[in-house]
Amino acid sequence: MTPDQWLQALRTGIAAVAATPPEHLGREALSCPGWTARDVVAHLGGVHRWAVGVVVGQKIPYTDVDPDAPAGEAVIGWYADRADTLVSALISKDLDTPTKSPFGERPVRFWYRRQANEVAVHRWDIQHAYRGWDADPIDAALAADGISEWSELFTPRRIGRDGGTPEDLLGARILLHANDAGGSWLLRADAEGIGIVEDDAEPDATITASTSDLLLALWHRVPLSHLTVDGDVARVERVLDLVRI
Secondary structure: OOHHHHHHHHHHHHHHHHOOOHHHOOOEOOOOOOOEHHHHHHHHHHHHHHHHHHHHOOOOOOOOOOOOOOOOOHHHHHHHHHHHHHHHHHHOOOOOOEEOOEOEOEEHHHHHHHHHHHHHHHHHHHHHHHHHHHOOOOOHHHHHHHHHHHHHHHHHHHHHHOOOOOHHHOOOEEEEEEOOOOOEEEEEEEOOEEEEEOOOOOOOEEEEEOHHHHHHHHOOOOOHHHOEEEEOHHHHHHHHOOOOO
16 A cells, blocks of 8 residues: 555544544443443544654653543544644655654654554444444455554564464464455464465465455454354464464
8 A cells, every 4th residue: 555545544544433423432342352432532542642752753652541531522522633633743744754663663654554554443443332243344455454564563573572483383374365355365473473475385274254354353353253264263363362462
């Protein structure tokens, strides 16, 4: 995806979060245990504020749920203001301006991608709280990008922190097959991550679902029981459990 596409996806996701019906803010966000829909909105607003600080060069502490977020329906307007500030900060900078990140130095364009994917998954969390499995799917192109981002950024960071991949999972292969957009990704677990590879080896299992559900399964939002899994389900679960945030 291009920065313009990420920016459009970010704006679309922001608008969807800001359209959350106030009467549903107290609903339990089952995909984010311990949080309500309101807490997810407050989390996103805090993430946006932190990202703005990174982009403009100000140190802002990161918190899971922003303590400044108001209670009740006022959180929606508060979130919209935080999101507007994020978009303004992003477009005010050259795409190649270097910034800090949890993944080392990255250009501003990195934050277009990261925030678009962050909002996409949490928008789904919020809608899932009050619409269940009728929550709108993540756009297929953005979900495909999110699968790549999950592999590139989060698997080495999380697996590296947690002591590496168990020896018996080294070389484990999972084929993700999208039944909507036709994409496929062969995941292979190595010592420090789960990479997307191209080889002819037989996968331990194939997961078939929409691109959105594949991404949401990687992030432990959609259980494997809701998808079509051919092969060693237990091995798949162990590989995916290596990456939990």
